[in-house]
Amino acid sequence: MNRLFLTKLHLILAGFMFPAMLMFLATGALYTWGSKGEWHEETVSVVLDQPLAADQRGLEIIALAELAKRGLPAPSGEASVSGEGADIALSWTGARSEATVKATDDPRLAEVTIKEASFHRWLVQLHKAKGSTIFKVYATFLAFVLFVLVASGVILGLQVKPFRRLTIGSGVAGVVAFLGFVLMG
Numbered sequence: 001m002n003r004l005f006l007t008k009l010h011l012i013l014a015g016f017m018f019p020a021m022l023m024f025l026a027t028g029a030l031y032t033w034g035s036k037g038e039w040h041e042e043t044v045s046v047v048l049d050q051p052l053a054a055d056q057r058g059l060e061i062i063a064l065a066e067l068a069k070r071g072l073p074a075p076s077g078e079a080s081v082s083g084e085g086a087d088i089a090l091s092w093t094g095a096r097s098e099a100t101v102k103a104t105d106d107p108r109l110a111e112v113t114i115k116e117a118s119f120h121r122w123l124v125q126l127h128k129a130k131g132s133t134i135f136k137v138y139a140t141f142l143a144f145v146l147f148v149l150v151a152s153g154v155i156l157g158l159q160v161k162p163f164r165r166l167t168i169g170s171g172v173a174g175v176v177a178f179l180g181f182v183l184m185g
Contacts, residue, residue, distance in 0.1 A: 037121025059090035
């Protein structure tokens with residue numbers, strides 16, 4: 001491959017994806033040490049016009065109304081319903097917000113828990129693939145770009161004779177270190 005093309009590709013991709021790399025590096029490193037950000041949580045009782053319906057869409061509408069009262073967007077993930085009758089519950093996760101709707105002993109009353117992510121938690125949730133489909137595509141592109149950056153760096157190192165031995169040696173050391181850390185992990 002042409003060295004000038006590889007160098008330009010390397011620089012363009014690195015510059016373009018640098019903010020995303022910083023986010024994933026920072027959230028991953030902090031998460032490793034237990035720093036996950038915070039949720040601001042509020043639970044309220046909601047009086048219903050009619051008994052709590054067992055359908056997912058009806059539960060989502062209740063959650064959306066409570067999220068809207070707080071100026072929060074709908075959760076970016078999938079909603080799921082568990083239980084039935086008096087034990088029915090909706091759980092809806094996302095990056096910026098989460099909502100839970102549960103039945104109570106009173107069929108005209110629902111318990112709604114709304115969670116709003118701190119900025120740090122929001123980024124952690126994105127890191128954990130809790131964001132929108134568009135962000136997931138962006139994160140997948142980042143993974144591809146990281147591969148291209150490493151591969152182009154190795155190819156460039158192998159193409160330049162004074163760096164060939166260094167590239168091979170560090171590659172072998174990297175394989176040994178990776179295996180050692182995995183076995184100790």
